[in-house]
Amino acid sequence: MALAARTVFTARLPFFEGPLDLLLQRVRNEECAPADLPLALLTQQYLEYLDLIQLLDLDLEGASLATAATLIYLKSRALLPETEGDMASDDAEMAIRDPQEELAKRLLASRPYRAAAAYLQTQEAEWSLMFPRACPSPSSDSPPAPQVSLFDLLGALKTVLEKKPVTAAALEVTLDRYTVEDKIAMILDRARGGTSFDQLFVEDHTRLAVITTFLALLELLRQGRVRVEQAKPFGPIQVSQA
Amino acid sequence: MTPDLRPIIEALLFVSADPLSSQLLAQVTEVPEESVKDMLRAMGQEYGAPGHGVRLVEVAGGYQFVTQPELAPWITRWEGLRHPQRLSRAALETLAIVAYRQPITKPEVEGLRGVDTTGVLYTLLDRRLIRICGRKDAVGRPISYGTTPEFLRWFGLRDLEALPTLNEYEETPVVTQPDGGSAHAT
Numbered sequence: 001m002a003l004a005a006r007t008v009f010t011a012r013l014p015f016f017e018g019p020l021d022l023l024l025q026r027v028r029n030e031e032c033a034p035a036d037l038p039l040a041l042l043t044q045q046y047l048e049y050l051d052l053i054q055l056l057d058l059d060l061e062g063a064s065l066a067t068a069a070t071l072i073y074l075k076s077r078a079l080l081p082e083t084e085g086d087m088a089s090d091d092a093e094m095a096i097r098d099p100q101e102e103l104a105k106r107l108l109a110s111r112p113y114r115a116a117a118a119y120l121q122t123q124e125a126e127w128s129l130m131f132p133r134a135c136p137s138p139s140s141d142s143p144p145a146p147q148v149s150l151f152d153l154l155g156a157l158k159t160v161l162e163k164k165p166v167t168a169a170a171l172e173v174t175l176d177r178y179t180v181e182d183k184i185a186m187i188l189d190r191a192r193g194g195t196s197f198d199q200l201f202v203e204d205h206t207r208l209a210v211i212t213t214f215l216a217l218l219e220l221l222r223q224g225r226v227r228v229e230q231a232k233p234f235g236p237i238q239v240s241q242a
Numbered sequence: 243m244t245p246d247l248r249p250i251i252e253a254l255l256f257v258s259a260d261p262l263s264s265q266l267l268a269q270v271t272e273v274p275e276e277s278v279k280d281m282l283r284a285m286g287q288e289y290g291a292p293g294h295g296v297r298l299v300e301v302a303g304g305y306q307f308v309t310q311p312e313l314a315p316w317i318t319r320w321e322g323l324r325h326p327q328r329l330s331r332a333a334l335e336t337l338a339i340v341a342y343r344q345p346i347t348k349p350e351v352e353g354l355r356g357v358d359t360t361g362v363l364y365t366l367l368d369r370r371l372i373r374i375c376g377r378k379d380a381v382g383r384p385i386s387y388g389t390t391p392e393f394l395r396w397f398g399l400r401d402l403e404a405l406p407t408l409n410e411y412e413e414t415p416v417v418t419q420p421d422g423g424s425a426h427a428t
Contacts, residue, residue: 103356110354115411116338117331120397124328127398129311130299133259185385188367189374 009049011042020067027074034078037071148228148237153197156237157214160201178209183216187239191226197237247273247281261304261395302394303401336362337371341393342408345375345386363387371396 009020016023016032026032046068187200200213217239220226227242250271254262264282268275282305286298289307296307309317329337336359339351352359366372375388389402399405 106354106356110335110339110356112408112411113338113342113354114335116342116405116408117334119406119411120334120338120341121329121331123397123399124334126311127396128328129314130297130308130398131314131317132261132306132308132395133256182385185374192370192373 009046011045013038013041020071024067024070027071034071034074037075039072039075042068042071148230152230152237153214153217153228155234156197157210160198160210161207178204178212180212180216180219183209183213184220187213187216187220187226188241191220191239191241194238194240197228197239200239247271247277248285251278251281251285255298255305255307258306261300261302261306263304266304299398300400301398302391330362332357332359332362333365337366337389337393340366340372340387341389341402341405344388345378346388347378347380347384347386349384351387 010018011020011023013023016026023032023037027034027037046065190200197217200217201210204210204213217226217228221228225242227240229238229240230236231238251267254267254270264275264278267282268278271278282298286300288294289296289298294310295313296309299306299308335355336351339354340346343350348359348363351363363372367374370390370392372387372393373390374385376386377383378386393399394401
């Protein structure tokens with residue numbers, strides 16, 4: 001039987017007993033130096049607490065974890081020698097600052113956009129009552145294109161790979177960064193208006209780019225976000241938005 | 243005998259599924275753009291008078307006939323048209339940020355909203371309200387997003403400049419209602 005209660009983790013340190021956010025507040029007010037925190041002890045207690053929570057099947061109070069992580073971070077920063085122009089010092093600054101304050105700042109910055117969202121909502125409501133000329137229904141009279149099999153795709157890929165020898169890029173070794181994610185974005189953008197399989201590979205001749213693009217296409221097909229069609233056997237393959 | 247300018251413009255606007263710019267109309271009719279604009283203004287006023295089923299609007303950089311709003315119940319009753327799906331508050335906020343700050347990357351949007359916006363961005367991309375418009379020249383080369391012509395059409399905007407400036411919102415705080423209306427906070 002699961003209890004729905006939530007318990008807050010209470011730290012029991014030599015000089016402090018209480019919840020973690022109170023401890024963080026002490027650090028912020030400089031009543032307590034980060035370097036002095038007995039974090040090994042604290043972590044041990046937290047792990048015991050986690051075991052207990054799991055045993056009793058209570059809901060975990062997650063904020064403690066975030067605060068604990070912040071304390072560890074602060075101590076680690078305190079222990080490391082300081083270097084000039086340290087980017088991470090801003091993070092430490094922010095971590096010490098009140099999370100409430102951070103939230104308030106963010107809310108203030110985003111306020112105009114929330115107001116803009118309300119404006120857009122009004123516009124949307126007004127405009128949705130007015131209809132332009134209707135577009136022809138999707139079920140048009142063009143014959144349904146035959147199914148494209150994986151072998152058709154592989155065949156097309158083989159053609160692309162054979163057709164594009166590695167160009168002058170062979171002279172210099174540059175580590176180009178292609179991720180499947182990049183290529184997914186590219187394919188989606190092109191697929192919107194409809195494009196051909198070959199068109200996906202025109203810019204990047206290198207083997208790595210071609211393969212990454214192909215993998216991206218397979219992933220999008222798996223997700224059902226694009227569609228491939230081939231009007232005739234061994235004909236060009238069309239890629240479009242699903 | 244060449245017909246008058248007005249029927250030609252009317253016919254072109256009738257037949258087109260997309261808004262037509264005054265520039266395009268001028269090209270097709272071989273008439274100076276200023277004359278076309280004058281004609282469109284006059285037509286706009288005529289169709290604005292009561293008794294017409296359609297009105298002439300300026301949206302997404304062009305002109306278009308749209309049905310009068312009070313006729314919406316009849317239009318939606320007709321099976322030919324799907325009921326347009328309104329956007330969620332999260333989608334509207336994200337869209338507002340993209341619209342005003344484009345080109346903008348996903349981390350920048352999330353910095354302002356404070357929540358993960360992956361799902362919302364996909365939805366907006368799917369609905370063609372935003373598009374990928376390149377990459378930012380920064381660490382990780384993140385993708386940057388911008389709005390589309392479909393965005394302008396969905397909200398009935400002539401162009402991006404038609405959006406109020408961000409400062410204007412500060413003056414009259416507006417509250418988004420979950421049910422689709424909106425009210426000015428007092």
